[in-house]
Amino acid sequence: MKAKILVAGILDTKGEEIKYLAQQVAAAGGVPTILELSVGKEVGWADIGLSEILSGIEKKPEDVYKVDRYQASTWVTEGAIKYVNRLVNQGEVDGIIVCGGSMGASIGTAIMQSMPIGIPKLMVTTMTSGDVRPYVGTKDICMMYPIAEAGINTLTKRILTNAAGAIVGMANSPKIDTQNDKPMIGCMMFGVTTPCVLRASKFMEEQGYEVMVNHAIGSGGMSMEQLIDDGFIKGILDITTHEIADEMLGGVLSAGPNRLTAASRKGIPQVIAPGGLDLINFGPKNTIPEHYMNQIHLPGRSIYEHNPNVTCIGILPEEAYRIAENMAKKLNEATGPAVICVPMRGWGACDLKIPDKNLGWAGPSAGPTWIADPDKPEWSLRSKRFIDGLKDYLNLDKPNIELLIVDKHMNEPEFSDLMSGILSDMLNGKWEKNSRSDLAYVQSV
Template structure:
């Protein structure tokens, strides 16, 4: 019999969680009740709030005496983040569900994110229809809008809660019979303007027995890839599209944070890196572009995406940053420069064609990259040329084979 962990503040929401527990049992699931509130629960949980607080190194009575809700949420969240993965590893549950407003969502989400990808995670929340990135991060949490407040049972909340339970019950009770062939996993980064390159490289790798996971370089894509590398899923990285660094340094909307391009080097995972789409910084609709950029060169990709050409000065900055990250690696790292153009619109006759800007990027990388750590390969072709894609894919294969030798 499968077990579902039900996490929440049972001191004020006993009615809702008892309903969920009853429904879980009617569906043939065991329920592991985890109390995340500060005060005494409305019913006896399987995992007490004292255990949650203790996992964070704090005594619950001391926490309650301070009467500081923000502090309590922070402490209990940290405790739950440590406790929940441990309970999962001990085989105490198979999936997890929770319900809450902003506080409850913030408290439980880190614990869900700490669970492995593939473990069913459902979070019914009042903030599920807004910006969910702070809660979901790079995980596979399924967030469901609560529609009404998570407070008591009514004709709307009961239907939403029931649907959420039916959803996670389906995840737990039904498993696919299909077991894919185990192949070495390669992560690749792609953007619309590097699609031809990555598609060709992916085909090349798949024909030679590799499975390729493609990540769209839109900020969360790069973060997700880095997280999977850290988690040990990936055996090789084809990071041909590093455009997220342009957004990070210049102020675009698709940045992946300051630790992008670190995981492979830190974990000694073979990586082939290029400068795909560093000719652009991304914004939303044209009227959302900051005023300070009004005199720059733009390309309106579609009504909701506006691209801004990077300048000579920005390309020097980008070259320094990429070199800094690549120099963190100790082995199995190659940087490939497509001298003919770094995106589909950075070739002769296209709107972002910029020989001077690209030259600065290339020259900076040539100066700043530590050749004792990083192999530098230059090719005359543009990044979307099949010859460049094939060479990058084969180089990664060579690195992965050498790493196993």
């Protein structure tokens, strides 16, 4: 059976391009259906016209023409999302391709973001050359740069033909055998927590689970939250939570204010650690805000230049307390088992007292974000204040919530084994509070 492809765009300005794209989708072996997203006027020749899209939200094209383009695009987007997802639920969509400028990309990718993961989605737009995060969001959207903004010529014909071949090819890709699929576990990783994550992932795979490891760079955390909400993830090793620090303290790798909420909302088992939370992430060194640069003399506020394009700065102990408050309030909403494990000897490769290549820092001195607790120098002062915040705000009276103080570094094997072992017990219905109290390096609060 030929793949059914939605070919969409703002037809009153990109009509010829969309017609050609649909023609090439057919030439590539697909069955195109032209979907109109116009905000200026209805063209009258689309397979699914503007009137049909707007009727689902009780609007007419005349309503769109009377308002500014922002409101017009909002209504067209709302109507198109509703219409397209009805087609998806009816099995009438095997893929979608949209061609457009900034307005077309905004409407088109909003539709794509509303569609299930796995349905091929291709956005052809010059906006691909800039920041594409708002367009991609948390979904599997492909973006292609068309060189030209408009027009049918030798160059654009080649590009649009390639795009048509791409979407039909994706829609006709081999079917996947899902009969033997294993339950999927989520895991968050950053370079500074790699040893911990890789060891924990291997353990979970040996226990019969698939592991989805997302890169904790903002979009990775957003995607993980979405995957949990969509029901793909059955339990999570939330080892690397530094995106929360970036959200609260102005870093560039924020996953938004809803990070660390989906697992609690869905009631799936979660084991959490402050991986990488010793760092706020920025671009090149000259992009670090001045107020942070003025504080680099403070203990813990030192700079770590990871590469020419990534520079990190340490968080202060009092900021760790505030982050703990934020995380605790979110975890208090958990309806499933939730354990937060705090490694007192450091939260990642940059945060350790003595250089240790196996833990991620070769030296020659202590890690750049390390700050010792004066009362217990082998422990981090940042960890101590983080624990203080959790004790003050985490509802430890709830039977499903536990706080573990762990006398290990984040990247030591024992810490990784602790987290993965707890999650395994949760998934098998064996977890109980204080079940790890027999370990000399673990204290349950």
